[in-house]
Amino acid sequence: MTLLRLRNLSVTLRDRPVLADVSLDVAPGELVGLIGANGAGKTTLMRAALGLVPASGESSLAAMSPGARARAAAWMPQAREIAWPVTVETLVALGRLPHGRRPGPADAAAVDAALERMALEPFRHRTATRLSGGEQARALIARALAQETPLLMADEPIAGLDPAHQIATMEVFRALAAEGRGGLVSLHDLGLAARHCTRVVALAAGRVVADGPPAEVLTDDLLARAFHISAYHAETADGPVFQPLRVIR
Amino acid sequence: MTRLYAFLVPLVLVLGLISLCTGPAGMGVAESLRALFAGGEGPLTLVMREIRMPRMLLAVMTGGSLGLAGAAMQGYLRNPLAEPGLIGVSGSAAFGAVLAIQTGLSAAFALALPLMALAGALAAVVILLAMAGPRGGSLTLILAGIAISALAGALTSLVLNLSPNPFAANEIVFWMMGSLADRSMLHVWLALPFMVVGWTIFATVGRGLDALTLGEDAAASMGINLVRLQWGVVIATACVVGAGTAVAGAIGFVGLVVPHILRPFTGGRPGALLLASALGGAAMLLASDIAVRVILPERDLKLGVLTALVGAPFFLHLVWKVRRERA
Numbered sequence: 001m002t003l004l005r006l007r008n009l010s011v012t013l014r015d016r017p018v019l020a021d022v023s024l025d026v027a028p029g030e031l032v033g034l035i036g037a038n039g040a041g042k043t044t045l046m047r048a049a050l051g052l053v054p055a056s057g058e059s060s061l062a063a064m065s066p067g068a069r070a071r072a073a074a075w076m077p078q079a080r081e082i083a084w085p086v087t088v089e090t091l092v093a094l095g096r097l098p099h100g101r102r103p104g105p106a107d108a109a110a111v112d113a114a115l116e117r118m119a120l121e122p123f124r125h126r127t128a129t130r131l132s133g134g135e136q137a138r139a140l141i142a143r144a145l146a147q148e149t150p151l152l153m154a155d156e157p158i159a160g161l162d163p164a165h166q167i168a169t170m171e172v173f174r175a176l177a178a179e180g181r182g183g184l185v186s187l188h189d190l191g192l193a194a195r196h197c198t199r200v201v202a203l204a205a206g207r208v209v210a211d212g213p214p215a216e217v218l219t220d221d222l223l224a225r226a227f228h229i230s231a232y233h234a235e236t237a238d239g240p241v242f243q244p245l246r247v248i249r
Numbered sequence: 250m251t252r253l254y255a256f257l258v259p260l261v262l263v264l265g266l267i268s269l270c271t272g273p274a275g276m277g278v279a280e281s282l283r284a285l286f287a288g289g290e291g292p293l294t295l296v297m298r299e300i301r302m303p304r305m306l307l308a309v310m311t312g313g314s315l316g317l318a319g320a321a322m323q324g325y326l327r328n329p330l331a332e333p334g335l336i337g338v339s340g341s342a343a344f345g346a347v348l349a350i351q352t353g354l355s356a357a358f359a360l361a362l363p364l365m366a367l368a369g370a371l372a373a374v375v376i377l378l379a380m381a382g383p384r385g386g387s388l389t390l391i392l393a394g395i396a397i398s399a400l401a402g403a404l405t406s407l408v409l410n411l412s413p414n415p416f417a418a419n420e421i422v423f424w425m426m427g428s429l430a431d432r433s434m435l436h437v438w439l440a441l442p443f444m445v446v447g448w449t450i451f452a453t454v455g456r457g458l459d460a461l462t463l464g465e466d467a468a469a470s471m472g473i474n475l476v477r478l479q480w481g482v483v484i485a486t487a488c489v490v491g492a493g494t495a496v497a498g499a500i501g502f503v504g505l506v507v508p509h510i511l512r513p514f515t516g517g518r519p520g521a522l523l524l525a526s527a528l529g530g531a532a533m534l535l536a537s538d539i540a541v542r543v544i545l546p547e548r549d550l551k552l553g554v555l556t557a558l559v560g561a562p563f564f565l566h567l568v569w570k571v572r573r574e575r576a
Contacts, residue, residue, distance in 0.1 A: 050470055070472035081464030083327035084517040097460050098472045127517075143463065147471070 003151040003182040008057035019206045031177040033193035034186040036203035042186040070098035074147035078155035095146030114146035154185045170196035194242040257528035264535035268305040308538045309531045314489035316530020319504025324458035324519030325482045332505040337397025342494035344401040345369025363495035370491025427498035427553025440492040447488030455520030500553045502560030
């Protein structure tokens with residue numbers, strides 16, 4: 001059983017190939033980190049998988065009806081939009097929209113659980129638009145969690161969070177995977193990807209250039225090819241440590 | 250929320266009652282209502298049923314429609330400055346009516362004016378559909394709406410400019426100020442079907458507007474059909490605003506101010522704001538229509554003049570308050 005199955009997914013925008021022949025599976029229990037330089041196609045890959053941009057090839061999610069897809073995968077876009085001054089609780093409850101019209105006890109429980117996981121209980125009645133950028137990002141992650149879908153897809157969810165909340169958020173995603181759900185998140189912090197993801201997929205120029213456990217993907221050769229950097233990595237008693245060092249030209 | 254409705258519903262009912270009991274005939278409340286409901290021969294029943302009743306109903310229908318359309322338009326565009334006139338429907342409906350007055354059609358046939366106004370609104374929708382297409386997106390929609398508004402405004406000015414008949418020009422200018430005076434039940438029956446269609450569509454957009462709080466991508470991923478939502482809002486707005494302009498003329502500011510006032514009381518949720526704004530709009534137009542009869546009973550003060558006169562300073566006050574909160 002897979003939560004997401006992509007076969008030969010390709011996207012061409014304005015006659016420019018953005019994504020070429022991407023095949024990828026995400027199974028329950030996996031937290032897949034999507035890495036790649038700016039413009040490598042991470043966002044397009046996730047949006048095409050969700051059917052939000054026209055694509056050729058197969059995507060198990062894009063093939064679903066919109067309603068079924070909304071119960072199969074939650075999506076947190078990179079643009080953090082909160083248009084109206086709603087409370088954090090109301091914002092998180094928007095994640096329950098795909099689950100029917102009348103809010104019931106299951107919806108309240110899902111909202112409570114999402115607030116709890118993202119440590120947002122003290123912010124519950126605060127107006128979301130008046131929070132700091134990082135706090136808003138956490139509220140939007142909680143919204144996606146409240147959707148309680150088997151698969152969670154997030155586009156740079158930890159960008160702009162302080163170090164403690166970056167680690168805590170990655171631990172939340174990992175805990176979801178441990179509960180049998182799955183995650184596909186794009187990241188720029190390779191150190192966090194190395195420590196928390198069960199699998200890393202590297203994109204370069206719209207193609208998958210590596211796919212596997214972090215230790216196998218984050219090699220000197222791949223870093224040079226996909227990111228033009230060199231890095232220090234080591235296995236310590238505290239787990240893998242990974243630090244990008246310098247740009248290679 | 251419940252407390253908001255516990256305030257708005259009685260407010261609309263009381264204002265509706267006051268509206269029914271306001272007029273130059275100077276009858277008592279009990280007398281008026283007896284004449285309205287019990288019927289019987291005599292001028293009282295005629296005044297109540299043929300003059301005041303349609304006036305009150307049109308105020309509720311038009312005001313409610315403007316509030317509803319304003320809330321939906323703001324929710325869809327995620328912009329508190331949006332208002333129902335933005336997509337050009339009210340401007341082109343007004344142009345249709347102006348043509349009817351200028352050509353003398355409205356003098357020959359009473360319903361020519363509202364029918365021409367509806368035709369103008371329809372033309373605006375056709376142009377919008379052609380321009381923005383099925384997947385045009387909100388920016389194309391706004392730009393096309395601004396162009397249509399400008400064109401309709403220019404054509405209206407052209408008619409006034411070239412009008413050989415000062416009486417027609419006079420009538421056009423007064424009609425454009427908006428009024429509910431001297432309307433009949435015929436106007437109610439003409440506007441009602443379009444408005445019911447619009448209200449029915451608006452009743453289905455609340456969830457989509459709530460989801461749009463998170464942006465278009467997130468809303469689409471939550472199963473919201475954005476194309477259907479966009480055209481639902483546009484067509485419903487065209488129905489209610491076109492019909493409202495056809496029977497009452499151009500009435501500004503209700504659709505802009507009412508959602509603004511009520512937004513904090515609905516927790517900022519655009520879906521919940523729809524019904525609240527409908528009630529608020531009905532209350533505001535009822536109150537304004539009572540005021541024009543009470544303030545200057547002899548001078549036929551126009552409704553649209555009053556709503557803008559009261560609405561604009563109030564809007565400035567809101568802007569001032571928000572400015573201070575942000576500072």
